[in-house]
Amino acid sequence: MGSMHTNLEESGEGLIRLAAFYAERARGGCALTVTGGFAPNRAGRMSGPAAYIESEADVADHVPIPKAVQKEGGRILLQLLHAGRYGYHDEIVAPSPIRSPINKDIPRELSEAEIEETIADFARAAKLAQEAGYDGVELMGSEGYLVNEFTAPHTNKREDRWGGSFENRARFPLEMIKAVRAATDPGFIIMYRLSVLDIVEDGSPFEEVVALAKMTEAAGVDILNSGVGWHEARIPTIAQAVPRGGWTWATARLKGTVGVPLVGSNRINTPEVAERIIAEGEADMVSMARPFLADADFMAKARDGRPDDINTCIACNQACLDNYFVGAPASCLVNPRAARETELNWGPADAPMKIAVVGAGVAGLACATVAAERGHAVTLFEAADAIGGQFALARAIPGKEEFDETLRYYRGRIAATGVDLKLGAEAAASDLGGFDETVIACGVFPRVPDIDGIDHPMVMTYEQLLSGAREPGRRVAVVGAGGIGVDVAVHLVERGHKSHRDVSAFRETWGVDGDAASPAPAHDVVLLQRSDGRMGAGPGKSTGWVHRLVLLRAQVEMIAGARYRRIDDDGLHITVGGEDRVIACDSVVLCAGQEPRDDLVGALESAGASVHVIGGAKLARELDAQRAIEEGVRLAASL
Ligand code: NAP
């Protein structure tokens, strides 16, 4: 399991929760885990309160983690990460005083004496990790953090023995590895996360990557893990836009150059993809991080020949990285128990009941399957002829085909837990009389705004578009630029493209090996919102930039501050900046938010039923799948 920072690393209480989190994954068959990043000194921390391990006083807090993992038969490495110029605090340091494009502060240049001290700090931190019981350390040498800043000409402009020639730029990691080796016992594992591809201008050329790999092995590294792309790189490395296993070719280039095992990583989310990478010899080991958040038993299910039972990571980043970026504890959209193992638990119900769940979107699916797992007799009513609701609709968006995996997982859970699924069954209040509890999870319907001409034949809802019920013309105006408006715009411009499924097409589209060459957009799109300000703020920090780049490259016009006046044969008439304008278009797609589908609630409550409302039916505004699934699971755990 690769390193995944959870925001629990910062306190003793958080480390107790992490012990339970990692132990559950070791129990589920994960052989070797790497913790989130811990800084070897204060200057190296990610942010003000961030995690570090720098003195004997820190050891006791860590002891429960390796102890819990090893008890389950796993092994665990502490990741030592010096954030360098990526830190968000006022003491950031770097080889050279060059600001990163993703940080407003200029780092202070390390003096030669401070460089030596930092190396000694890495050695001390590794020794402390050994004292705490960890099986080894991962030294973070990639993703544009301090060590990587030394190796790449992009950020190392020094003229002393730590900069200039390749030998000088490689000095920092090599001295660090030697110092860590000298400070720890021979059996203590040292994994080095090598930047196999920097994806920044003036990054390390491939010959230097190979040379560094060989030198780190000679300096005492046992395993080489792969890091791909600096955080400031503008090519996606883990988002849904990346095809499965889309970066292991970069690790494969190193095969045969070193004797130590090479680890492949990034967007590996099924046993089949992992198996292919090993079988084809692209890497000797496979590292996954998010897939272990999605399912703690990933390995056990793979080993037992039950891959269809795996709750697959859909690469959405919504509850893991996006939570991390806003300072909230990470979890998982498809598995709200991730990193909540000490508080969100359930067992058999004390008194099994008859429960009706109305709506088989993800809120209803999560609620019905957990309730049935606890022994309740659950009937799940769904008006459509398939499960999934809005989630099933979203699978038409490029990259969101991954949502199919979640629906496959729930189909398996329905069968395994004995939920009585009734498809094509629009439940009326009169159908729900014989149940002890009723859960309304009917979801939402698209809002149709009050615009003159809204009944014009060129107008369709996003639901009609994505379900395939309506076909858009060449020129499309998208009304509303929230999460769905942006998704719809991406869907329209990327229709028929395959860069999110095919590695060669991905490399070509994103310019991995040269200039970016996106295929021509399938539609001419104008994206509009009424409010002023930034467009496309819907999706989170870790993926929003990917969508915005796709739209910019496809020359999607984005209009904020629009007032919609009318729709007629000429197109969409708006006023913007005090000027009247006509957006000439063949289709208008409404992405103007949703309304809750909650009409059953009043009737049931009047009849004295015990009713619970979850997901979009409870609150359509800011509806997202993360909240829907979590509400479903938490309610089912409490019934
Ligand atoms: P949303 O993000 O709230 O956006 C609704 C859009 O409709 C806004 O652009 C709003 O902008 C516009 N709007 C609202 N009322 C309108 C009206 N009466 N007339 C015209 N325009 C109107 O909601 P959403 O796009 O429907 O998405 C639903 C939820 O799913 C959100 O929480 C979203 O974050 C989530 N989601 C997430 C992702 C993801 O990838 N993470 C993808 C899709 C959806 P103005 O008021 O400025 O016009």
Ligand code: SF4
């Ligand atoms: Fe994967 Fe999304 Fe869960 Fe993150 S939140 S682990 S990306 S499914």
